[in-house]
Amino acid sequence: MRGLVTFEGGEGAGKTSQIRRLAQRLTEQGETVVLTREPGGSVGAELIRELILGGTGQFDPLAEALLFAAARADHVRKKIKPAIESGSIVLCDRFYDSTKAYQGAGSTVPAGVIAQLTQIAAGDSRPDITFILDIDPKIGIARAGRRNLASSVSADRFEIEGLEFHKRVREGFLAIAAAEPDRCVVIDASRDVDDVASQIWLALEAAKPRFMRNAPQIRLDPKTDALVDDFAQAMKAKLLASQVKYGCSDDWLVDDWEGECQAELANHVQKGDPRDVANYAAFCWGRGWRASPAA
Template identity: 45%
Template sequence: MTRGLFITLEGGDGSGKTTQAELLERWLVEQGRTTLRTREPGGTGVGVEVREIVLHHRGDIAPRAEALLYAADRAHHVATVVRPALERGEVVIQDRYVDSSVAYQGAGRVLDPREVRGLSDWATEGLMPDLTLLLDLPPRAARERLDGARTRYDRLEAEAAAFHDRVRAAYLEIAESDPARIAVLDASRPVEVIAADIRKLVEGLG
């Protein structure tokens, strides 16, 4: 059986993760690979409920409670969706994972990033991606994309510019600390150019 691969896409809202995940999945299927495309939160029935709470709940959610909700979703998602797919030899393409929590709940909510990371490590039993694609885009450019695409912002998208600046800085710091796993991609370039770079990176995984 062909070894399963775990590929995650990270980046701020509006950076193009969904588009690139769709293009990557289409290409992998053309190569004869069996794929599973999923997301966090929302990749399971439990995740859909968690997603509604953390992204669309009216009123405040305490930062630690928010981090725990994401970790709970991640634990269930990995146990019931991601690990079984990897064991079947599939390529899992996932929108957001551990790095999102470190960036958003750690830096964004000003919690200790090490504690947030430790919580996710425990929830996932240490499962990390083979490759993480970080689509990097300045928050102002991302906001312009979002403004042009929709009118309803979720709780995180609606945060102030300083929040998104902290998130981007955290993502870049995470990438710098783990260059073997994380590839930083300039998300301001044309979609097909980014997709071609991603295909090369995936081919390099063997």
């Protein structure tokens, strides 16, 4: 499993706690997990983080958006993309949706400008799934205040903003979720932390098939093309024969296949190029998803 999972939401929504919980659970299942945050995540981006969050609103909203974009560009290229390419699942505490909500909906930067900055900074790096932890700003700000008091830290640049600002930010996040329902999952962050963690896990499980598009593809040496073609054709024929013999629907694979692997491989067998079958079967095998021999 490789890809980018982002967590968004207002102040005091509990993003950091939920990211740690999810990271632990994924690690226990054998996944390689990389935790990161925005602004920050790389050496250069962390310097920009201190510059932005350590102040008291000394920057114009557009200047802030530009600084966030600069931090994001460094972060994406130096940490997020290399981690995903190495086979990791990246859990990121805030990403470009926060810029849309805070500098856009919460402030005065036009949506078109933010869209341009997002394209420049993030490029083709897009979250596979985004969890928006939704909470009433009054409750969230109170939570953040208690957290800061317990940790003996001062409120950051955005935590000191007024309630109306945070209401606009919340509306901004919900608007993003409404516009992109396939990517965004809204979670009621006022609920018990265990309930929130459970909802996140269930949503991630349901979204697993989309992470398959990040699977590495087999790179072929031209000299071995003919051999690979023969192997792929033989594999496809064998899988089709098994489907005919043991069933004609997607349940032709035995139960110990992962559900999404079963459906996707069946789809490749029916419609895909033989090499797609070979690539995907090899990927599933590498993940430990085996088909037991039929009796």
